[in-house]
Amino acid sequence: MIEFRQVTKRYEQQFTALRGVSFALGRGDMAFLTGHSGAGKSTLLKLIMLMERATAGQVLVGGQALEKTPRRRIPYLRRHVGVVFQNHQLLFDRTVFDNVAMPLEVTGVAPSETGRRVRAALDKVGLLKKEQLNPISLSGGEQQRVGIARAVVNKPPLLLADEPTGNLDPTLSSEIMDLFQEFSRVGVCVLVATHDIGLIETMGQRTLELAQGELIHDGLPVALETGHG
């Protein structure tokens, strides 16, 4: 689903955010992306979403090389990528239902079909009863789950999450992670950027670790590999 081939991203000639990063994730794979702040996690996700373009190397999403994608094609590629944000990017001028329906509205799904799919997504995250509320009245964990419902309502083959548990307590965090794991079980490729080492260790999934823009580890969490876990 995702493939990075010697990807480098440099900002204005001085600051190099990513240096020769290569890795690949297949359908149904789940991986964590970790590293300190400024290690390049966000940049890597932005490259996949075409919010940024690589300075050198190749990024492939769904087999398609992104560097040649013209600007007007970008929306169509984004429709195949569900994204969960740390600040969840919900709109407080509309209901939970309308927030989740946005990706469908953008794609031009028939209104009758929209209702069915939005409710399926909300059911998945356990918020079916709150569809008519304004997201501002929900708790942090619930808001994040609305964000997840919005990311998966389109049934994208690829799901990205940027610090999805950043503001949540451990119980809520592991609930969210369980959700991601479920998606990966049904064939969705999931990449979660987080610096929550404890969480990564409990999950025991493949981990990509970045340090100063370089991929320094690709495999099970270091603690588990060396037998500390």
Add this chain to the structure above:
Amino acid sequence: MAEPRQQTSRGAGSARTPLRDQFHSWFSHHRRSARDSAQRLRNTPLSSLMTGLVMGIALALPTALFLIMGSIQQIGGGWEQAGRLSVYLTPETGMERAAELAGRWSGNAAVGDVTVISRDEAMETMRSNETLSGTLGFLEDNPLPHTLVLTPDRSYREAAALEDLAERLRQATGVDQVKLDLAWLQRLNAMADVLGRATQVLSLLLVAGVVLVISNTVRLAIESRRREIIVARLVGGTDSFVRRPFLYTGVWYGALGGVLAWWLVEVAFWWLSGPVGRLAELYNSGFKLQRPGPDEVVLLLGSALVLGWLGAWWAVHRHLRAVEPD
């Protein structure tokens, strides 16, 4: 037998449905954008009304000027019709000579029509005028001469040809003077030209102003809906999807501005109609301010919509690209 038929119908159905659905949802997004944009304008009635009024005033001015121009051109046309020659005979000349001249001139190729106005008829006409009737009462006898009014043939309407004709008429015996009131008509036409040009310049400036006002208003709308635009882009909204509500905002402002402009013109003309009527009466003219007819109203509303759309399009073109997720 049953199986193939079933497959055929399912195939046709699935081929048709997505296209129809696509159209449906495209159409429904248009409808939703239009309704949503209108709703947003209604939610801030005062500021919407202000913007609408700015646009209305800016459109009402050229509209009114164009209508006034039209009215003036109509009197111009009336004068051209009446671009006539008045031949005043000498006081001694009698009615027989007048009839003879009329008979002779009506045979002339340059002359379309000749009317004889006897001195008594002329007196009658003057007496019917309120302001003159009092003065005329002091006169002992009728000082007016017989008059012949010549309407030139259509092909002799140019100024030079008329001057020429007037010169020839002057030479006939019994003719005192020939009056050809061309200068007046020429001045009126020249004035109408100046006013016309000024109207065009003013219209252009005001139209540019309208586009700028709408563009600025839509720019503010874009600013205030930044988050929404970003989310739409993140979930794969195309440029035209993101643009649509703002273009509708422009169109609604256009509609509001157009209706207000129409209303302002109607009110202003109604307010002016009394004094203008009195003025026209004093000049003995049938001049009337022409209220906007259906054609003009359609044109006004149509241009207002287009201008609103144009302003919005410009704002969207300049500012929407900058609103990208970061």
